Amino acid sequence: MKREEENKGVLRSLDYWTILIYLMLLAFGWLSVCGASYDYSANTDIFSLDTRSGMQIVWIGTSLVLALFILLLDDRYFDMFAYVFFGFMLLLLFATIFNPHSIKGSRSWLVMGPVRLQPAEFAKFATALVLAKFMSRRDYDIHRWRDFLQTLAFIFAPMLFIVLQRETGSALVYLSFFLMLYREGMTGSVLFTALAAVFYFVVGIRFSEPLLLDTPTHIGRFVVLLAIQVFSTVMVGVYLRNWREALWALAACVGLTLVSLAFALYVIPFDIYWIQLGITVLLIAWLVVRAYAAQLRNYLWIALFAVGSLLFFHGADYALNNVLEPHQRTRINVLLGLEEDLKGAGYNVHQSEIAIGSGGLEGKGFLNGTQTKLKYVPEQDTDFIFCTVGEEEGFIGAASVLLLFLFLILRLIHLAERQPTTFGRVYGYCVLSVFLFHVFINVGMVLGLTPVIGIPLPFFSYGGSSLWGFTILLFIFLSLDARRNRSAQ
DSSP states (O other), rough: OOOHHHHHHHHSSSSSHHHHHHHHHHHHHHHHHHHHHTTTTTTTTTTTSSSSHHHHHHHHHHHHHHHHHHSOTTHHHHHHHHHHHHHHHHHHHHHHTTTTTTTTOOOEEEEEEEEEEHHHHHHHHHHHHHHHHHTSTTTOOOOHHHHHHHHHHHHHHHHHHHHHHOOOOHHHGGHHHHHHHTTTTTHHHHHHHHHHHHHHHHHHHHSSSSTTSSOEEEEEEEHHHHHHHHHHHHHHHHHHHOOHHHHHOOOOHHHHHHHHHHHHHHHHHTTTTTHHHHHHHHHHHHHHHHHHTTTOOHHHHHHHHHHHHHHHHHHHHHHIISSSSSHHHHHHHHHHHHHHOOTTHHHHHHHHHHHHHHHTTOOTTTTTOHHHHOSSSSTTTTTTTTHHHHHHHHHHHHHHHHHHHHHHHHHHHHHTTTTOOOOOOOOOOOOOOHHHHHHHHHHHHHTTOOOOOOOOOOOTSOOOOHHHHHHHHHHHHHHHHHHHHHOOO
């Protein structure tokens, strides 16, 4: 009787707005799978289990049963068995590395007869649970190095196993948990460092060949080294509140660089990269000296940032040409505009852009997309399914789908902020971070704005593993939210 009454209370406390958005995304996703996979020549029934649209109904049905089962479970189980879930998923990920079945060069799938499961999709909710469990300890402090490094270990452990499965795209999704860490008090310098690294990589690689004016200096190296100097000196003003010293250091760096540039332009042409490198080394030495003279560790951290920036920049080119697989390197070069390769790595993106553009404002209508019906876009019912939305539903349909995802993200932020426990709040932000990353990267790669890393669009891409994984991730949070009043007591 008590359990029945509690379950009724949970159902009354559910956030039905989020569930409505979930159901709408499932419906639109199924229509998109129909549009992407329907074959006129076969003239098959879209509800037949021999078709992908028919099988997607099975995945949707089982996902709804799974969602109901999660809601009826006692939410205390998620807290109690968080480490068990995480440990089991790590074992499963590790075992998958030795999987004899290779699908498109990846060993990330477990094949059990007609059923294929991808453990990386389920490891997301386990990682979110263990992070929420660990960070909800009373003595947890994200600013304490021991706690912070342990938190990073929970994030990078599944990433390592997934990379060893040759599934780099799925591994990168786990970086989204850093958004949650930022909400929980992680210093903004970590996110700034990540953004700076992206800047160094993109500018350094994209402009590695063009020369600066009439000098033998490569634009990429010039801009990156100047950026390291600017970032480091500005950090002195921001983190040490010493803007006078920061401006003097900035003026010295920029001034010496401009003098060197003028000398190279009008006197003797030479590669001023070496002058810039020397300036950067002197800046680092000055920061170290100031750290010991003023007994302020922030100077030392800024010096380490500058050293790390130099090492990352010079290591990025080596990693691109010697570490990454040829197809990964080509994808990055295509994204940065260094290669066109419309028949190779750039083919998928080029065809998806054509499909989306051909949809116009209102689209061509359900099952009327020519690009998708003629199978011009590879993976059009999985990773590139958003191009089907753009072609058949046009700008209006694509914008509507993006608005639905926006409403979901905003709703998840609202739910996470109203959680009375750290466990619920951390898990909620983990959920929205994963959804935000998937939507941003998937839509971005279909539009040619982000690298093609092969991750699904939540609730749209065909497949049971991703759909079940996203459903579990979402409905565990909805279960926690429905019982939040009990947790507050």
